[in-house]
Amino acid sequence: MTGKPQKIEVFDFYDANRASKRSSIKSTRQILKALKAARPGETKTAGEFPRRSWGHGGQPRPKSLHGTGMLRLRGVPTTAHTGATAYPYVAGTSLRADGVYLGRDLNGGGAFCFDPWQLYERGIISGMSMILFGQVGTGKSSLAKSFAVRLVQAGRKLSVASDKKGEWTRVVHALGGSVIQVGPGMGTRINPLDPGTRPSLSAQGVPLTDEGWALMVRTRRMAILVTLVRILTNRELSPAEHHVLSLALDTGVQAARARKGVVIIPDVIDALETDKTHPDVLVAEASSVMAMTLHRMTTGDLAGMFDGETTAHFDADAPATSIDTSALQGASPEAARVVNACSGAWTEAMVTTSDGGQRLVIYEEGWDNISSEADLQRMVESWKLARAYGIFNVLILHKVSDLNMAGDHGSRMAAMAKSLLADADVKVIYRQDRSTLKLTGDELDLSDRERSLLKHLDKGVGLWRLGASSFQVKNDLTRVELALFNTDERLVTAAKATSEELRV
Ligand SMILES: Nc1ncnc2c1ncn2[C@@H]1O[C@H](COP(=O)(O)OP(=O)(O)O)[C@@H](O)[C@H]1O
Ligand SMILES: [Mg+2]
Known part of the structure; x- marks a missing residue:
């Protein structure tokens, strides 16, 4: 461009300056000419594209893909309702900001906050329990721990019914709670x-x-x-x-x-x-x-x-309690089930009271509970009372087929396991193995999109089914939490140091 500098500062979408209009017309003519020339001679077979006769392949050219002028976007004031109607399926609804922050809603809903008691009051869920499915190492325990830690800091209480690996001990200590360690030779009796x-x-x-x-x-x-x-x-x-x-x-x-x-x-x-x-x-x-x-x-x-x-002291006022049964690792499956049953029943007996406020009860790695009929029955019954006593249960499993371990198809056990699944109004699914996808999809009534999503979920990302709504949530962990929740033993020392920070 030569001569006087152009005065035009902003162009509307259709308002290009004359020079660029001219060049645009020229280039369009060139294209049409090239197409015309290519048609008789160069198109050898029907359906073949004409060969390009200008520029170099893949090279950016001035104004390529830019149109002929600058675009000035004008906002359109509208209501969220109209927006959702005009652009359906673009972003899901949000759960509102009640409750503790767990992470980001990856479908565009912003922050994902969760408080089961509030959701129950608002009629979004009708059962006070949650089942968490996911392969090993996908971040299930980290989600449960971050939820528990933030909830306790917001004034609620936590009980871990049975902690087979002892991985909650650090977390409970960091929250100023008490841990009961049970195992051969531990000297603690329940x-x-x-x-x-x-x-x-x-x-x-x-x-x-x-x-x-x-x-x-x-x-x-x-x-x-x-x-x-x-x-x-x-x-x-x-x-x-x-x-x-x-x-x-x-x-x-x-x-x-x-x-x-x-x-x-x-x-x-x-x-x-x-x-x-x-x-x-x-x-x-x-x-x-x-x-x-x-x-x-x-x-x-x-x-x-x-x-x-009982020699252990259960402090009903403590912010967090857990029963650490890690000393039992390697014991017979029968002994492990007895320990689960006893610690689970004992915890439930201690927390089943409406006077203790709202409490989160965690069943970490709960498939042992599921595979024992009597234990399963106890859980089904106590879960039904959860609402009356202000309890929210979280059961952590690997896959939906863990529930089938309860019994053969059509058996009473299988029916009870199904009722546990039906009672859980919150289902969170982390990455699943291909072999379990079909069963997971069928049992949880997932859409095709949700099914295909499950194989590719990243660590810490889960599909949340909450009553009738569904969310894809990335659980955000703070630096302190990451060190504290890490299941890698090398980081235990770091976690001990940071647990002090959390307590402050
Ligand atoms: N949301 C997350 N963000 C970052 N790292 C995570 C997240 N969730 C889990 N991790 C990492 O993955 C590791 C395993 O997670 P964990 O919760 O123990 O898995 P799972 O209980 O499913 O076996 C953790 O030690 C942590 O380092
Ligand atoms: Mg785990």
Whole structure:
């Protein structure tokens, strides 16, 4: 361009200056001419593009792809509602900023904040539990830990029902909570027959009477005894066995009352031993079998853990508590299940009270709980009461088929596992193996897009199904949290230092 500098500063979309208009017309003519020339001679076969006769391939040219003038964008004032109608499927709805920040909504919704109690009040979810699926190392535990840490800092409480790897110990300590370590030779005992914390209100919201409380405690104790026997015998109890267990529990409670203590498993075993000489052959036989079965709790690898009065102190006011069972690694699967059942039932007995405020209960690596029928049944029942007692449960699994470990298709166990899945109104799915994609998609009723997404999710990114809505969320961790949550042992020392920072 020569001569006087052009005065035009801003162009509207159609308002190009004359010179560029002229050059644009010229180049268009050139193109048309080239196309025309190419048509008869150069197009050898039908459908073939004409060969280009100008410029060098791949080289940028002045104004290429720029149009003939500068574009001035004008904003269009509109409402979010109109925008969502004009541009559907572009960005999902947001959950609002209530609750703790967990990360970013990758579908354009901005910050992703989560508070299950608020969501329940707003009617977005109707069940107070969440299941977290994902392959090893995809960031499931980190999500649960960041959620727990931030929730506790916002005033809620945390209980880890059973922590097989002991990976929550650092987190709970950093939050100023207490950790109960259970294992062979640890010297800490938990009595699964402890009455638990007495709530002032029943699940129905009316004041709990002494009779109501006594009934609640007896039901709990019977449930854990049945659970233990089922785990140890790997079968259902016969009516006679159920009967003798119930009798022995009552006798045991009387014996404990006489010595002004709490009933313990050896009390029940003593009562069963006495009933071995019962005149009714059925009762005598069943008592003998039950006594032998429960002896397993007081001998071998389980000795000293659940066979006496509780030595651990459960502080209901502590911001966080966990039961660390990592000392049991390498124990028989049967022993591991017993430990899970006892620590799970004990934690539930302690936290099932509406007086303790809102509490998060974590079942870390929960497939052991699922594979034991009695344990599963206990979970299904206690999950139904979660809402009444202000509890939000988080169960961490690898894949949906972990739920199938519960039992064969069509069995009672399988039905219970399904009911657990149905009760969980929040489902978070981290990256899944190709082999499990179909089952995951079918069971969780995922769309095609969601199914294809699951194989490619990055570490720390999960698909959240919340009632009817779905979100893709990247969990953001702070520097302090990253060091604290790291499951890599080399970073334990760093984590210890940073846990001090978190406490400040
Ligand atoms: N959101 C995240 N951002 C960055 N790193 C993460 C994130 N989530 C997990 N990690 C890293 O991945 C490691 C394994 O995560 P972890 O939560 O233990 O996986 P999982 O419980 O699924 O096996 C963690 O130690 C952490 O270093
Ligand atoms: Mg984990």
